[in-house]
Amino acid sequence: MTTTVETPRATPDKPIRAPWKAFFGMLAFSAVVFTVYRIYQHETAFTFGLDYFNPEFATYWMSVLYAELAIEVLLGAAIVGYLWTTRDRHLDKITPAEELRRYLVLMSQLLLFGAIAYVVTSIYTESDAAWHQVTVRDTDFTPTHIGLFYFGVPVFILSVLTAFVYARTRIPAFASKVSLPFALLVAGPVMIMPNLGFNEWGHTFFYAEELFAAPIHWGFVLLGWATFAAGGLLVQILSRIVQLTQVIGSASAQQTDIQVEAAAKAELNAAA
Amino acid sequence: MSQELAASAVHSTAEQHRVHVQVDLLAIPLVVLLFAAVFSFQFALLVGDWDYWIDWRDRRWWPLVTPLALTILPAVFGYFLWERLRLPLGATLTIIALTAAAWISRYLNFHLFANFPMNMVWPSAYIGLGLIVDCILLLTGSFFWTGLFGGFAFGVLLYPMNWPLLAPFQVPVEMHGTMLTVSDLMGFEYIRTAIPEYVRIIEQSTLRTFGEAVTPLTAVFAGFLNIMNFWFWTWIGYLGSKALWLRKIV
Numbered sequence: 001m002t003t004t005v006e007t008p009r010a011t012p013d014k015p016i017r018a019p020w021k022a023f024f025g026m027l028a029f030s031a032v033v034f035t036v037y038r039i040y041q042h043e044t045a046f047t048f049g050l051d052y053f054n055p056e057f058a059t060y061w062m063s064v065l066y067a068e069l070a071i072e073v074l075l076g077a078a079i080v081g082y083l084w085t086t087r088d089r090h091l092d093k094i095t096p097a098e099e100l101r102r103y104l105v106l107m108s109q110l111l112l113f114g115a116i117a118y119v120v121t122s123i124y125t126e127s128d129a130a131w132h133q134v135t136v137r138d139t140d141f142t143p144t145h146i147g148l149f150y151f152g153v154p155v156f157i158l159s160v161l162t163a164f165v166y167a168r169t170r171i172p173a174f175a176s177k178v179s180l181p182f183a184l185l186v187a188g189p190v191m192i193m194p195n196l197g198f199n200e201w202g203h204t205f206f207y208a209e210e211l212f213a214a215p216i217h218w219g220f221v222l223l224g225w226a227t228f229a230a231g232g233l234l235v236q237i238l239s240r241i242v243q244l245t246q247v248i249g250s251a252s253a254q255q256t257d258i259q260v261e262a263a264a265k266a267e268l269n270a271a272a
Numbered sequence: 273m274s275q276e277l278a279a280s281a282v283h284s285t286a287e288q289h290r291v292h293v294q295v296d297l298l299a300i301p302l303v304v305l306l307f308a309a310v311f312s313f314q315f316a317l318l319v320g321d322w323d324y325w326i327d328w329r330d331r332r333w334w335p336l337v338t339p340l341a342l343t344i345l346p347a348v349f350g351y352f353l354w355e356r357l358r359l360p361l362g363a364t365l366t367i368i369a370l371t372a373a374a375w376i377s378r379y380l381n382f383h384l385f386a387n388f389p390m391n392m393v394w395p396s397a398y399i400g401l402g403l404i405v406d407c408i409l410l411l412t413g414s415f416f417w418t419g420l421f422g423g424f425a426f427g428v429l430l431y432p433m434n435w436p437l438l439a440p441f442q443v444p445v446e447m448h449g450t451m452l453t454v455s456d457l458m459g460f461e462y463i464r465t466a467i468p469e470y471v472r473i474i475e476q477s478t479l480r481t482f483g484e485a486v487t488p489l490t491a492v493f494a495g496f497l498n499i500m501n502f503w504f505w506t507w508i509g510y511l512g513s514k515a516l517w518l519r520k521i522v
Contacts, residue, residue, distance in 0.1 A: 212317060
């Protein structure tokens, strides 16, 4: 397979900037998708989504479930497949400017993940809370569950997975080693899906009502706490950016920087 | 690897400044959005119903459960922001993020979607607690003293800080010859699927009210528990801030 390298590469003549156009484009696209979905839920949840055994439920809600699951699987495979097949196989040859640019791309991907995570874990999650306060479930696939667990959560898993695979395939530090904080940040959202299985099993078996702070929901909390590792990930990213943006005055100063960097790396490796 | 011998990607302090501005523009909103996301999520699933409803903010469990759950993010990210960036903002910033997210969610979900009046579902006021903790951290520079005084204050002051907002719902009304509070009346008129029995029981100066001492007793108990709670989550923040690398996963 031929090596594919991202273009354009940053050069010293070109200012190093975050990919703002792409970021705001994706942000706007995500905002439109989540808003349209929310409006659809608002208009049809309490009219066609109350009775699972009603034919209209299949028309208005089960069709949405099947469609979104298929789209998510295809989209996820396409994004991860693209990132993997176009990976940079000569990471030892990239310039500091290019490496810095890739860090900014990674941070913009994480920011998009943060925006989607907020919408899903706050607005979409609590729409399910509001729903359960006024209805008694007759299915695992309530309208708000179809929006939260089978649309929102997979999308925010996909957004953080995209950032992780990007870093693994394009940034030297993340390609040569595994960032434990980053791995936790991905593993937490991913493990929400198995925990959802436990949650739904419990609700159909021994816990019909929906006390939102009930122990059966605490598994979700534990997985949400995986985000506490974001601090460690930021330390890893920012430390490297600081190194890449040092203004080097002389050869001796550069040598000192390299020694400091090597000592810091040795300390981190010893801690790991 | 080249990174171990990397030269700089910038050539002047002006260029360096421009790059750092780009990093700030990405990092600051990321941190705030993550605070809002994680705090909303864990608060909904640990406190949830106690904070959703006015009549559910009772004087036994609400003042105990809430500070214990509310302390988690201020302690975890307070450590990160203070130790790594010397910013005494962890508690205030996380709680502001929670409050903003809560107001947006209550309006969109409980009011517009489920049609409950906002008067029944507004979020409690917690920002003052964050300010106190951050001020103590700034003044002492010590997580020990911040946990001791700030953690205690979290538990003790939660109820009094919300008292002016809750007071109108504690005034007595009469229904069918029985005196009850406005909150009790809400509970009767708007039955929810999981409302617990102890919230529905109307207390009329029996032994179980403990002579009106329940709230201060609960608050002080919550304060003492919260000291250890704060220290524990600060330690978790220390673990979460570690920049650990693994050679391989398996």
